[in-house]
Amino acid sequence: MSEFKFGMSVTEPTFEYGHVKKSSHTRKTRSEGVWRDPPTREMCLRASITLWLLLEVHLISHWISVATEFRFGQNDRVIDETPINVKVVAKTTAILPCTVDPKYTEGFNDEYKVVWVNPEHIVISLQDRRMLNDMRITVERPFLSDWNLHIRNISLKDAGIYSCQINTVPPRFKKVNLIVQVPPKITYYTRPTDIKVRVGDDVQLMCNSTGIPPPTITWYRLNRYSNKAKEKIGFEGEVLRIRNISRVCADSYECVANNSVPPSKSRQIKVTVEYPPEIRLPNSRIGQIVGRETILECIISSSPLGVTVWKRHGVELSTSWKYEVDLYNDGPHTVTLTLRIANIDHNDFGIYMCEALNPHGMTSAKMMLYEVFPFTRPPPTTTTTTQSYVHYTPKVMIVSNAGGNQKHGSGSFGHYSGGKVNMKTKLTHDKTLLTKPSAGAQLTGSVLFSLNYSVTVTVTFIPLHMYRTYT
Structure with missing residues (x-):
């Protein structure tokens, strides 16, 4: 590599070529390189x-x-760059907002363009024109600053981060996270809706559900066989466990799936607890008079109900002129079996058996029908007179209140017109007229007796006269 250096003299620069310094006036041969002129x-x-x-x-x-x-x-704020989340329920319309300053989109001779990019980084719109062959997508501009992307009939595959961009230097963009929500759904094919178990078994009720976000499962007991209201039971989750189940747990249960996306879904599961028959007798003994009729009652609880009969000397009784057998439904697992016996005679008294049978066992109970006798009252021993009278049995003294001096006596004859006269005479056993009021006296009161020893007395009241006779 050659390096050019400015020397002290502009007219005589030098070149360094390799390790040999040569003057600018040195000429190279054709084998050493090209000819170079000095700068x-x-x-x-x-x-x-x-x-x-x-x-x-x-x-x-x-x-x-x-x-x-x-x-x-x-x-300037070219575009609202605040990232947002848009939550939309599936099969509805999603609106993804984008706001751009109109002076960049309406001015500058269309120098700046607004585009939408989907989660796969594909341009889906340029300005307000759709770039994909998807009729669900449009760009709506209710105002000049709006570049809102509308996606109709949204589905799960449309979820993701969308970007609204403008080609400034540097580019500006807004990110919109589209979250597609799905209402809860319960998968009914996973478990039956009617479960039969035996007393003492462990039971698991299942309620599988789907949805976005994942739904929460809540369990309720409906209390169909009582007057109680629907009540929440157990813990939240897809499984409800009932350990060592008893007959009182037989009911309908409901699971409700909810993820805050309406509508919520529910499913009912009927739990039937099977057990052998149980018999309850309101009366184990009942009496009746010959010639009349009576009804024997037997209350049976079992699941399933099975067969219920009345027996006499080991023979099943059926409806006839003598007997009438009826069955009354008292609830989902309880019945009352009655036996009506008409025109009872001495042969009808004795033991009757109530029997119940189902696939889990058999049980029976005894009821006794015995004879009772009618009550007869003996006739009274009394003596009657031509006048009105009263029967009673005094036992000592008859105290009388009448005006005058008091004497030891035995009887109360009451009040007389014209004033009060006290008249008391001791009662004796002979049939003698004891007392007789004065002339003109009239009985207006009542008679009161205090008793010491028993005799039979008939008191006869006669106008203006009063006396006693013994019988």
Whole structure:
């Protein structure tokens, strides 16, 4: 490589070629290289001017670039560069906003262009013209500054980061992250909706779901066989576990999938707990009078219900002129079996059996029908008179309140018109007229007796006269 050096004398420059210095006036042969003329003053001046011009052009370009960047970046906001997320439900329309200062898009002789680029870095629009053959895509401009990208009937494959760009120096762009949301969906084919288990088993209820974002599964018990309201049970998740299940757990359960994207989805699972029959008798003994009828009741709980019968001496009883068998439904797993016995005679008294049978077992209960006798009341031993009378059994004293002096006596004859007369006489066993009111006295009150020993007395009330007789 050769190096050019300016010497002390402009007219006598020297060249270094290899390791040998030669004078500028030295001539090379054709084998040593080409002929070279020594540089002149004019050539050096021309080279200096060219170098200065190149330096000026470079400086001017640099300052223009800096000024352009300062103008677009500091003084003006060419495009709203704030990145945003746009959440849209699948099969709806997505609107991706982009705002550009109109003086760059409407002026400068169309020098600046706005383009949209999809997540695959493919230009999908130039200005307001669509560049892809996708009829779902349009650029809408409700205002001069708007360059909004509309994507209709959105799907999962449309999700990603879109870029709105303008070809300034340097280019400006806005990023929009399109998030496509999908409502929850429950896959019904994974598990049956009707599960049958036995008492004591462990049960797992499954509820698989899909959606974006992933849905949350909540479990509820519907309480179909009680008056309780729907209640939340267990923990959130796709699996509900019931360990050592009992007959009270038989019910319908519901899982609800929700990811804040309407509508939420739900699924109901019916759990049937099977167990052997259980019998309850309201009365284990019942009595009745000969010639009448009675009804025997037997309450049976089982799952499944199976066969229920009444038996007498090991023989199944069916509906006839003597017996009537009826079955009443008291709930999903409970029935009442009744036996009506008509015109009871002595042969109908004894033991009756209520039996229930299902695939998980058999059980029975006994009920006794016994005879009762009617109650008869003996006739009263009384004596009647022609006047009205009252039957009673006094036991000692009959105290009488009437005006006058008090005497030891036995009876209360009440009040008489014309004033009160106290008249008391001891009661004896002979049939003698004990007391008789004075002339003109009239009974207006009631008779009260205090008893010590028993006798049978008939009191006869006669107008203006009162006396006692014994029977």
